[in-house]
Amino acid sequence: MIIKRMFTEPNTLLHLWKILVVYMIPFGGGIPAGVVLAQEYKITWQMMMLIYFISDVILACIFEPAMYLVMYYGKNSPFVIRFGESFKLMVTKVTENFGSTGPFALILISFGVDPMTGRAAANSAGHGFISGWAIAIAGDMIYFTVLMVSTIWLNGIIKDGRVTTIIIFALMMLIPFLIRRYRESRTKSTN
Numbered sequence: 001m002i003i004k005r006m007f008t009e010p011n012t013l014l015h016l017w018k019i020l021v022v023y024m025i026p027f028g029g030g031i032p033a034g035v036v037l038a039q040e041y042k043i044t045w046q047m048m049m050l051i052y053f054i055s056d057v058i059l060a061c062i063f064e065p066a067m068y069l070v071m072y073y074g075k076n077s078p079f080v081i082r083f084g085e086s087f088k089l090m091v092t093k094v095t096e097n098f099g100s101t102g103p104f105a106l107i108l109i110s111f112g113v114d115p116m117t118g119r120a121a122a123n124s125a126g127h128g129f130i131s132g133w134a135i136a137i138a139g140d141m142i143y144f145t146v147l148m149v150s151t152i153w154l155n156g157i158i159k160d161g162r163v164t165t166i167i168i169f170a171l172m173m174l175i176p177f178l179i180r181r182y183r184e185s186r187t188k189s190t191n
Contacts, residue, residue, distance in 0.1 A: 015043065016043070016047075018037060019037055019038050019041070019043065020051050020054060020055055022034040023051060023055040024055050026114075029169055029172075031052075031144055031168075032164065032165040032168035032172075033165045034051075034052070035048060035152060035155075036151060036161035036165055037161075038051075039152065039161070040161065045148065049141070049148070052141070053141060056115060056137045056141070057137075059116070060119070060137070063115075063116050063119065067116075067119070067120060084124075087120065087121075087124060088124045091106075091124050103135050103138075106118060106136075106139070107138050107139040107142070108139065109139065110135065110136045110137075110138070110139025110140050111139035111143045112139075114140070115136040115137060115139065115140040116136075118135060118136035118139050118140065119132050119133055119135075119136040122135045122136060150168060151164060154167060
C-alpha cells in the first residue's frame with residue numbers, strides 16, 4: 001500500500017522523510033512526535049517501525065566512526081582512559097544481575113539508556129560492528145515499539161497530537177526517575 005502511495009501521491013516520500021528527521025532527534029523526544037506525525041500522514045505502524053530502524057542504521061554509520069576516533073585519539077589521554085575503565089566497570093555492574101555480559105543484558109542497556117550507550121557497552125564486551133549494532137538496535141527497537149504503541153493508544157483517546165506528545169515525553173522522563181527512587185528506598189529499607 002505504501003509503495004503504491006509513493007507513486008500515486010507525490011507528498012508521500014516527503015512525509016516519510018519528515019518522519020525520519022523527527023525520529024533522528026536524540027534522547028527519544030522524537031519518538032512520540034514522529035509517531036503522531038506518521039499517524040497524521042496515515043502511515044502504518046509497520047512503516048513507522050521501518051523508518052525508525054532506518055534512523056538507527058543511520059545513527060550506526062555516524063556513531064561508529066566517532067566512537068573509534070575517540071578511542072584512537074584518547075588512548076593517550078588519562079581522562080579518556082579513566083572514562084573507558086569506568087564504562088567497562090559500569091557495564092559489568094549493570095549486567096551482573098543477568099549473569100553475564102551476554103546479548104540479553106546488553107539489549108537491556110540499549111533499551112534502558114539509548115542505542116549509543118548500548119553499542120559502547122557491546123563494544124566493551126567484545127562485540128564487533130555487526131553484532132554490536134544488532135544488539136544496540138534490538139534494544140532500541142523494543143523501546144521504540146513500547147513508545148509507539150503507547151503513543152498510538154493515548155492519541156486515540158486524547159485525539160490531540162501535541163498533548164499526546166507532551167504526555168508521553170513527560171512519562172519518558174518521569175517513569176525512570178520514579179523507578180530509581182523506588183529502588184533506592186527499597187535498598188535503604190532492607191539495610
